[in-house]
Amino acid sequence: MKKKRIVTAALTAFLTAASVPAINGMTAIDMDHNADGIVDTFDLVKARTYAQKADLEKLSGFLLGKPVAPAELPPDEPVDGYTLIWSDEFDGSALNMDNWTYELGNWKTDDKGNYITNGWGNNEQEFYTDSNTTVKDGILTIAARKENLTDPVQGSYEYTSARLSTQHKFSTCGGRIEVRARCDSGKSLWPAIWMLPEDSVYGGWAASGEIDIMEGWGSTPEKICGTIHFGDVWPGNTYLTNDYVFPEGDSTVNWHTYSVEWNSNEMHWYVDDKLYSTQSDWYSVNRAYPAPFDQNFYILLNLAVGGHFDGIDGIYADPGIFADGEKHFDIDYVRVYRKDGTAFSPTEQTSAALSLYREGADAGLTNKDGSTQVHIESTGELPYSVMGLLENQPVKAGESHKLSFTASSSLSRQINVTVEDSSYTRYLDEVITIGAEPQDFTFDVDFAADMNVDIKFLMGNTGEPRPSAPHDIELAKISWK
Numbered sequence: 079m080k081k082k083r084i085v086t087a088a089l090t091a092f093l094t095a096a097s098v099p100a101i102n103g104m105t106a107i108d109m110d111h112n113a114d115g116i117v118d119t120f121d122l123v124k125a126r127t128y129a130q131k132a133d134l135e136k137l138s139g140f141l142l143g144k145p146v147a148p149a150e151l152p153p154d155e156p157v158d159g160y161t162l163i164w165s166d167e168f169d170g171s172a173l174n175m176d177n178w179t180y181e182l183g184n185w186k187t188d189d190k191g192n193y194i195t196n197g198w199g200n201n202e203q204e205f206y207t208d209s210n211t212t213v214k215d216g217i218l219t220i221a222a223r224k225e226n227l228t229d230p231v232q233g234s235y236e237y238t239s240a241r242l243s244t245q246h247k248f249s250t251c252g253g254r255i256e257v258r259a260r261c262d263s264g265k266s267l268w269p270a271i272w273m274l275p276e277d278s279v280y281g282g283w284a285a286s287g288e289i290d291i292m293e294g295w296g297s298t299p300e301k302i303c304g305t306i307h308f309g310d311v312w313p314g315n316t317y318l319t320n321d322y323v324f325p326e327g328d329s330t331v332n333w334h335t336y337s338v339e340w341n342s343n344e345m346h347w348y349v350d351d352k353l354y355s356t357q358s359d360w361y362s363v364n365r366a367y368p369a370p371f372d373q374n375f376y377i378l379l380n381l382a383v384g385g386h387f388d389g390i391d392g393i394y395a396d397p398g399i400f401a402d403g404e405k406h407f408d409i410d411y412v413r414v415y416r417k418d419g420t421a422f423s424p425t426e427q428t429s430a431a432l433s434l435y436r437e438g439a440d441a442g443l444t445n446k447d448g449s450t451q452v453h454i455e456s457t458g459e460l461p462y463s464v465m466g467l468l469e470n471q472p473v474k475a476g477e478s479h480k481l482s483f484t485a486s487s488s489l490s491r492q493i494n495v496t497v498e499d500s501s502y503t504r505y506l507d508e509v510i511t512i513g514a515e516p517q518d519f520t521f522d523v524d525f526a527a528d529m530n531v532d533i534k535f536l537m538g539n540t541g542e543p544r545p546s547a548p549h550d551i552e553l554a555k556i557s558w559k
Contacts, residue, residue, distance in 0.1 A: 160254050160415035167411045168218040173211055177248065180208040181241040181380075183232050189470040189530075190500065196232075201393045202268075203237050203384030205229065210240035220381045220407040222267065224400035237395055241380035249276040249374035250414050252422040255291060256337040258410035261330050261381070264399030266389050267296025268382035269407045271336055273375040279427050280362045280370045281445055284308055284315035287362070287370035291347070292336035295388045296399070299329035304338065304347035304355050308370055310363040320347065320355035333410065342368050342422050364446040372425040377414075381407040429483075430556040432466035432535070439463040439538055449554035452537060457545050461494055463538030471533065471558055473525045481506065481523060481533060483556040486516040489549035492541025496534045497523050505531065509541060516554070533558055 166177050184205045186194045197203070205227050212219045222239040229235075261269040271292040278286035288307035295301065305319035324330075339346040347355040362369040384395035399405065432450045434443035439458030443466060444451045454464055473479060481497065490513040497506035506523045525531075537551055 159418045161418055163253070163414055163416045164248050164250070165411060165413040166218075168213050168216055168409065171213055173213055173218065173242075177244060178242045179245060179247065180206070181243055181378075182206050182208065183229065184235060185232055197385060198382070200382070200385040200387065201389060202382045203235065203266075203389065203393070203395045204239040204382060205232070205235040205237070206241045206380070207238050208240070210238055211242070216410065218379075218409040220379065220409070221404045222381045222383050222400075222407070223404040224397055236397070237383040239381045239383055241378065241382075243274075243376055243378045245274070245276065245376040247376075248414075249376040250416075251372065251374045251424045252340045252342065252420070253417060254337055254339045254415040255377065256335060256411075256413045256415070257291065257379075258333060258335045259292070259408060260333045261294055261296075261299075261407045262405040263296050263299040263329065263331055264396065264405055265297040266384045266395040266399065267294075267405055268385060268387045268389075269294045269296075269330070270378070270380055270382065272378050274378065275370065276374040276376050279373055279431055280365055281431050282311045282433065284317075285311045285362050285370065285445075286373070287360075287375070289338065289340070289345070289371070289375060290319075291338045293387065294330045296405075297388055299331055300324050302330060302336070302349070306345065306357055306360055306371070308360045308362060314363070318357045318360065320357075322347070322349045322352075322354040324349075339417075340371065341417065341420065342372065345371070364444060366425075366447055369425065372422075374424055377412060379407075379409060379412070381405070429554055430468050430558060432468055432553070432556070435462065435465040435467055437463045437538075441537075449552055450556065452551040452553070453548070454537060454545070454551065455548045457538045457540075459539055461536045461538050461540045462534070465537065466535040466553060468533040468556065468558060470530045472530050473528070475525060475527045478522055478524045480520060480559050481557070482518070482520040484516045484518050484554040485510065485512045485551070486514060487512045487549060487551045488514060489545055489547060490514070491545045491549070493551070494534075494536035494540050495519070495521070496536065497531050498534060499529050499531050511541075512551070516552070 166174060184198065184202065185196050186199045188194055204222065207227070210221045210223065212221070220240045222237065224236060225238055227235050227238055255273070257271045259269070259271065261267065269292070270290065273289040273291065275286040280286040284307040290303070290305040292302050292304065301321050301323045303319050303321045305317055307315055307317045309316040335350050337348045339348070344356060344358045346353055360371060361367060384390070384393060386392040390396055428448045429450065431445040432443060434441070437458060437460060440455035441464045442453050450466060452464070452466060457463060485493070490511070492509050492511050495506065495508045495510060496504050498504050505525065506521055508521060510519060535553060
């Protein structure tokens with residue numbers, strides 16, 4: 079049931095502060111928010127947070143003098159010391175696209191749409207669409223369906239579902255993130271409420287972190303888990319997790335509030351405000367604590383089908399669970415609160431992190447606080463056989479951007495520094511000579527159109543003479559402004 083429930087006039091007309099006795103320590107006076115001596119629909123609108131956790135029968139039971147457990151009636155403010163900064167209550171009849179973006183398909187891609195792997199990296203079997211959601215009566219419903227779908231690029235699939243994110247629309251560093259939700263059960267269903275970094279300033283997954291507020295196993299709906307992923311770029315990543323087991327007779331099929339409270343040195347996971355996990359021992363390789371969880375993260379909601387979390391043999395879905403129709407992951411609201419009196423904000427980076435591209439070369443790249451270090455055993459045959467990349471940087475027409483960095487090399491040599499669009503048009507193309515003594519470089523780059531650009535440090539077979547021995551390059555204080 080849902081938060082926007084209207085109790086009829088026939089029910090409320092006689093409910094005055096004097097007519098309803100105390101129940102579990104509460105009286106009608108407690109519900110008379112506008113102090114007019116009558117508990118009516120105006121009070122119910124004012125007290126909507128009560129209705130968010132009580133279905134119509136329970137709320138009506140309270141008003142009619144039937145016992146209701148106080149724990150099911152939350153206070154107006156969910157947690158003392160927090161201020162609401164963003165929410166979606168899913169009012170109206172359609173998803174608010176100012177808040178959410180559909181992530182589509184079955185393939186995991188990079189920021190440019192280039193294929194990385196299928197199954198979203200988890201062997202998932204569903205194809206995500208923009209037609210598997212509805213918003214009605216204040217509830218967002220993500221529907222997983224057993225239906226055939228063929229995409230001209232990604233191929234054919236037997237299941238569809240939806241995945242939503244707030245990336246580039248809302249993100250937060252710390253606070254309380256709270257979601258009230260329920261999900262149908264069944265083997266191979268995988269509901270998830272989670273967060274990823276808005277900008278992967280510490281490198282690819284999971285060096286820049288992941289926060290799982292709630293993940294559920296469709297085959298064992300009596301438990302969920304809360305997890306953080308961190309460490310190094312896959313496969314050097316690691317994680318910390320804890321399970322929450324519901325009281326007997328309860329499960330994810332029922333409505334529950336899932337939340338994480340995240341500050342600079344601890345995270346706390348709750349179900350219905352019951353603390354079940356605390357984590358603080360995380361890290362990002364070569365970075366200062368509390369990296370990676372000191373940056374802005376955005377929110378994701380999705381219902382996967384199959385895959386390593388609850389699929390058959392870690393891959394396949396169980397078609398039998400759809401014998402009675404589609405399965406639903408229902409979300410009542412998403413709310414984000416900032417902790418009062420704190421100044422937790424993203425740690426400013428003293429040097430942008432680079433990613434490594436190799437083609438026919440032997441080289442490795444390590445990002446550290448303040449610098450990127452590249453060890454090159456062999457340069458390969460091409461200038462771009464070894465590249466350090468700062469990718470997908472947005473620029474606007476008429477803007478001038480400044481690239482600055484400090485560079486040194488254990489072997490005197492030349493490298494090529496470029497700024498390129500997706501068509502490889504170069505807006506900066508400079509060959510520089512570097513040696514053992516660090517040198518500062520600054521370049522101004524002008525743009526006549528809106529676009530995304532890549533900053534590239536080409537360290538392969540570049541310049542004369544060709545580097546012939548193993549050597550180390552350090553790029554420090556990399557800034558693009």
